[in-house]
Amino acid sequence: MRRRQDNPPTVLVVEDDVIVRIVIADDLRLAGFEVIEAGSGSEALGVLSIRAIDLIFSDVHMPGRIDGLALAAIVMAQFARTRLILCSGNADGHDLAGFSGVPFVHKPYRAEAVIALAALLVKDGDVDRSQSGLSARR
Amino acid sequence: MTAASLDSVLVVDSEVVVRAEIAAYLRDCGFLVIEAATTDEAVTILTDGRFTVDAVLCEAEAQGGRNGFGLARWLRETRPGIRMVLAGSIEKTAFAASTLCENGPHVASPYDHAQVSEFIRRQLAAGRQNQPSPGHDA
Numbered sequence: 001m002r003r004r005q006d007n008p009p010t011v012l013v014v015e016d017d018v019i020v021r022i023v024i025a026d027d028l029r030l031a032g033f034e035v036i037e038a039g040s041g042s043e044a045l046g047v048l049s050i051r052a053i054d055l056i057f058s059d060v061h062m063p064g065r066i067d068g069l070a071l072a073a074i075v076m077a078q079f080a081r082t083r084l085i086l087c088s089g090n091a092d093g094h095d096l097a098g099f100s101g102v103p104f105v106h107k108p109y110r111a112e113a114v115i116a117l118a119a120l121l122v123k124d125g126d127v128d129r130s131q132s133g134l135s136a137r138r
Numbered sequence: 139m140t141a142a143s144l145d146s147v148l149v150v151d152s153e154v155v156v157r158a159e160i161a162a163y164l165r166d167c168g169f170l171v172i173e174a175a176t177t178d179e180a181v182t183i184l185t186d187g188r189f190t191v192d193a194v195l196c197e198a199e200a201q202g203g204r205n206g207f208g209l210a211r212w213l214r215e216t217r218p219g220i221r222m223v224l225a226g227s228i229e230k231t232a233f234a235a236s237t238l239c240e241n242g243p244h245v246a247s248p249y250d251h252a253q254v255s256e257f258i259r260r261q262l263a264a265g266r267q268n269q270p271s272p273g274h275d276a
Contacts (some may be wrong), residue, residue: 018179019186022172036158039175043154049268050155050261066272078270 009122010034010051014044014058014071020107024057027111028118041066045074053082054122057114060088060095072099083121085114145243146170146189150180150196150209155261156228160195160235163254167235168243177202177209184217193221195234229255 011033015021018039025035036051038044042064047053056075060068068086075082086099089107096104103117147169151157154175161171172189174180177200183189194213198206210222223238225231229252236251 018174018182019188022183022189025173036154037173038154039179043175045270045272046154046265047158048270049265070272074270074272 008032008034009054009118010036011118011122012036012038012044012047012053012056012058014038014041014056014062014068016040016059016062020059024111024114028057028115031115031119033118040064041068041071044071048075048079048082053079055083055085055118057085057087057118060086060091069095069099072102076102085117085121087114146172146192147238148172148174148180148183148189148191148194150174150177150194150200150206151231152176152197152199152201153262155265156197156231156258159254159258159261160231163232163235163248163251164195164238164242166248167239169238176200177204177206180209181212184213184220191217191220193223193238195223195225195231195238197231198224198226228258231255232258 011028013021013025013028013035016039021037021039025037028035036047038047040062044056044058045066058068058071062068072084072086075084084102085105086102087105087107087109105114105117147164149157149161149164149171151160152175157173157175161173164171172183172191174183180194180196184191194209196206196209200206200209204212206224210224213220213222223234225234232251232255
């Protein structure tokens with residue numbers, strides 16, 4: 001349902017650690033985004049089936065059939081207009097092979113940096129990582 | 139209905155579409171809202187120590203180590219000051235949310251709870267038809 005008169009970008013936060021999820025979700029809301037929280041890749045697919053999402057901020061390692069990388073592959077194949085940011089505390093280059101165009105954030109991250117990156121992605125559709133303060137995945 | 143003011147609500151629902159819409163409705167009422175997908179996540183939030191929760195709105199058949207009734211018993215034993223609201227259907231969840239709004243930071247509900255439940259029903263039906271295919275991932 002449309003609750004606001006403005007039309008803020010919608011971010012889908014996908015994170016199985018509930019404390020991490022609610023903290024970054026609230027920070028993104030305070031920054032002006034509309035935020036939907038999903039606790040798994042499967043929940044994220046459920047949201048994508050009914051809503052247009054501007055940006056997905058997803059953990060890489062999550063339990064269940066759809067982890068962050070499987071989710072990213074589906075989004076890249078079927079939701080080309082939805083931007084992606086992946087994050088993890090322990091993903092390596094092998095995990096992330098095939099996702100060279102997707103911005104990556106190391107955990108623990110600063111909310112300010114995630115917000116800056118999210119704002120750049122939804123505004124321009126691309127990232128100037130020198131401004132975001134975040135590392136680009138090689 | 140209690141006379142005490144409520145400021146923060148923990149929404150526990152295993153269906154992301156229901157959880158997100160009810161949470162958004164309560165935020166429009168002025169509540170601080172925390173979302174949990176399972177009763178286990180709810181207990182994690184309630185025992186973390188960083189989050190203030192005045193009321194819990196939980197589906198009766200919530201997933202997790204406890205169902206909604208089990209969470210209600212746990213709350214009564216360990217957090218007797220937190221108001222517990224159990225709901226057994228989408229309609230009752232939406233009605234319970236609107237009732238919470240009457241004691242919330244704002245006086246009026248932002249829109250009719252029947253609209254909320256109907257909107258959720260439509261979204262769930264659309265989601266069943268439009269579920270993204272996990273077969274196209276890399």
